[in-house]
Amino acid sequence: MTLPVALSGTDVIGQAKTGTGKTLGFGLPLLERVTVPADVEAGRAAPEQLTSAPQALVVVPTRELCTQVTNDLLTAGKVRNVRVLAIYGGRAYEPQVEALKKGVDVVVGTPGRLLDLVGQRKLDLSHVRALVLDEADEMLDLGFLPDVEKIIQQLPARRQTMLFSATMPGAVIGLARRYMSQPTHISATSPDDAGATVAATTQRVYRAHSMDKPEMVARILQAEGRGLAMIFCRTKRTAADIADQLVQRGFAAGAVHGDLGQGAREQALRAFRNGKVDVLVCTDVAARGIDVEGVTHVINYQSPEDEKTYLHRIGRTGRAGATGTAVTLVDWDDIPRWQLIDKALGLGFPDPPETYSTSAHLFEELSIPEGTRGILPRAERTRAGLAAEQVEDLGETGGRGRRGAPAPAAPQEERPARTRTPRQRRRTRGGLSLGEAATEAVEAADTAEGATGGATGADEARAPRRRRRTRSGAAAAEAAVPAPAEAPDVAADDAPAKPRRRRTRTVASQAEAAPAAAEAPAASEAEAKPRRRRTRSAKPAQQPEA
Template sequence: MTRSLRSTAASVQAVDASFADFDVRPEIVQALADAGITQPFPIQAMTLPVALSGHDIIGQAKTGTGKTLGFGVPLLNRVVAPGEDGYDRLPAPGKPQALVVVPTRELAVQVAGDLATASSRRTVRVVQVYGGRAYEPQIEALQQGVDVVVGTPGRMIDMLKQRHLDLSHVRTVVLDEADEMLDLGFLPDVETLLAATPASRHTMLFSATMPGAVVAMARRYMTQPTHIRASAPDDDGQTVKNIKQVVYRAHALDKVELLARMLQARGRGLTIVFARTKRTAAKVADELVERGFAAGAIHGDLGQGAREQALRAFRHGKVDVLVATDVAARGIDVEDVTHVVNYQCPEDEKTYLHRTGRTGRAGNKGTAVTFVDWDDMPRWTLIDKALGLGIPEPVETYSSSPHILTDLDIPEGVKGRLPKSQQTRAGLAAEAIEDLGETGKRTSRSGDRPAARPAREERAPEGERSGDGR
């Protein structure tokens, strides 16, 4: 079959429509309304009419603009759940009707949660299949019957080879964060999964950027896909306009003190601090806790239970500072993150976009602060030029520099330790650790497969293997 790429780039002037205005099952519309979601974001409003009509889609939008419901609503609209008209007439009731492939465990949890929310008034069975957890519960869930499978490529491939996962009746396939899967080396696994699904499937691919390899895969596996590029008319930069960008040239020995003072800015809510290495992430989190902050860490040296404990504590507000490495933090989707801090200069502009995209989500405002070491200046210059930030020479900044008070709205007289009167959060220990029957707890990088076969999910970038904290 000849496959071509049909492109329709567009921007949305205003979104006045509600989900009820589209040809969506009323149960889905009501479930979203129950969660306070009535009006779609631009990427959703542009995607829904095309996806609901069954056309393949390449959706391109900045991180944090609402891609999950852009594919989730059409996917759920097509699924027939147990007890609904037509379920008994399916070719294989209980086999997956939809497949969502994501690059990381955290993103799998987030996407599955959003799908569960949108299908809360139906009996759709959503099963998560990803590494770091025991195989047996996932196998049991698949054997009991499933309608939608959400997971990471490595564990899915394992389940496919062991014949626990049958994709021969899948009608909808979604590839989310395709550029991330390319970065993590997952494209061969993704192609294996696609080959196991029917050729007549409905395919939707979503990505913040469109590298050549992703476009080539789209040409090969999609039928005349519509390329939807969503952006606001006054937001033509690569970064989200709602995010204030602040960049400082900071000294390594002063960073923790500078960070501790910044964390006392007026109006600061949940904050994610990105570190380049696992060792640095753990060290910074420990130092912040010692200074009185409610902080937790998420990195590859932690088992899946500890990672999910930290993420739950962060979502529930028991900790308000999450220190994370890039690989571990891909897919963290918490809407009320007010600040993102790059404790070390990102590797490149794509990493910068993914990190800063953790704030300013769903139309909210956010602040992104980046610390650049002296020896990282050449790297920062390339990032600044690629993204057009207009900050080629970050100002030399110390914890005592007066300009940080006005830049970040920090009260006068703040020191690098949180006063006892402000230490009101419960802390990480207040969130229980689940016993997940974890595999490969720490001989590999907390991978997608057992320890004997390290996973690509946790393949560290160059900075993880060398650099600060070595």
């Protein structure tokens, strides 16, 4: 329906369900409007019509969709040798700039990187004859409207503009008409498919508990006849967590979300297309336009935000006439949101049945073999896995883009030999090195022991000296000087108990204690009370024997 109108040069608003071939609906008219050297050789165009600047521009919302549209256009334009270039963020600028210098016929890009290259005057849009906004509602809803307006201002006034999407709200059509001239609105539907969703897709909706969802998903993935499967989550953290859990359960799973670098995202998509990975856990960045052959199951791990997101999610299966199964797991908190989606689309599932991983109707409706557990048997682990797909070094810009992709190994450089001994740092304490401080502490202790040992005699066995904690160096000096001799008629038991002393951490306190101990008379040392062990309660000292 679109081809005759688009080939005539008329502006088109195309709306059709997912998986019905919208890419070629605008791609073939674009390729026909481009002038290439093959047309000059065949006599269909004059030599002066050839140019190295882009003649057609396709603007898409996501990087994954950009690469897919580029590959489709390259395949369709291979016979005429049409040069198609993908321009999107997360990659190095230099290869894209070099390709633009060599000459490009069709440019497919995301708004951010297109504006960057236009601002640097690396991209010339003055020769564009046709503009396409793919997934137009997403472009205008996600805040891309200011960027799209800036891009349109760089284009010639006389051009063909085409908008394509599976969902086209009235407000988006009103905005689109500002940039179009008498557009033709084409809405393609099948007579036997009057609903908003594709009839070939079987839809199942269950009310599930968040803690039981991983087990349910692991059992659903073991259903009979399952091919490739896509699991959609609402947050990036949930997508990464579910992918890790499935890998631990034995499934070959990969993840695509915004926290991954562009190299890791493309690695997961390539592995999914090549069959090395059969489960792709992703956020809504992969919900639009991604076309992978053989996807039989789509699982909404978390309820989508609105009905448009639901349509695009389940549209990854049941494409191009194939059949598929869409399973939606709705948490208790998401029931009001799901009821709005169900009412808007008329699905007929306003109150999903409460379902757990052991429910009989889950096994029956999804053709899951009896006795299936949440761990894939080792005999069925035949996929190579995500590690078998190489990560391409895209020269990603920015620090965030390197997350998720291993950095290239730096070349090993030989270090020059040392020409001198490196300077050693010395740790000091109180202005002295540790060795000097320890030496002074030992000498002070020996001096104190020699002063007290002469009075008591060398034949007496001396108990090991205990250091006492004091609040200052003066307290240590008082502790070392013995008390004066008491009168002979005073009993030792009547003497008051000495207060507990604390050990000092300084070396100077020990040095001050040594002279005081040397000056004390030997008689007072004999009558002095022996040192007591530290106890929790003070006890009276005993009188030593004569």
